[in-house]
Amino acid sequence: MTYLVIHGPNLNMLGQRDQQLYGSDTLAQLDARIAAHAKELGVAVRSFQANSEGAIIDFLQASAKGAAGIIINPGAYGHYSYAIHDALVDTRLPIAEVHLSNVYARESWRQKSVISPIARGVVSGFGWRGYTAALDLLVALAKEKS
Ligand code: DQA
DSSP, X not given: OEEEEEEOTTGGXXXXXXXXXXXXXXXXXXXXXXXXXXXXXXXXXXXXEOSSHHHHHHHHHHHOTTOOEEEEEOGGGGGTOHHHHHHHHHHTOOEEEEESSOGGGSOGGGGOOSSGGGSSEEEESSTTHHHHHHXXXXXXXXHHHO
């Protein structure tokens, strides 16, 4: 079982962004934590980061077939990208939306997500642990189903 992990715009700058909000991990360190956790769970992960909407959509269209689920931190695109919303719907896969920071404790425009309505659930505010928790949840739900 392979889970896609998608990091949206500006997440390539983790480690240099506001560490109070996003933690001190670089993206490579975050991906290493997710990969190690996936190994413990006996599943595979494929991570991808892009700053552009089109690249995220291209990745979804090319990679969703055969995948077991998607963990996506859409970054700011989550607040307004109907195109990423549509591409996620088209995958027909279970989706976990993750935000490192607690978006509900921030500016009002961050409190709206166009991804949440089509996600199985959302984890926001737990830093890197949000990704491993999301993986735990998607794997547990898949096991329950099989
Ligand atoms: C974020 C929250 C977004 O509002 C922001 O634009 C990001 C990161 C988070 O992980 O907390 O780039 O998705």
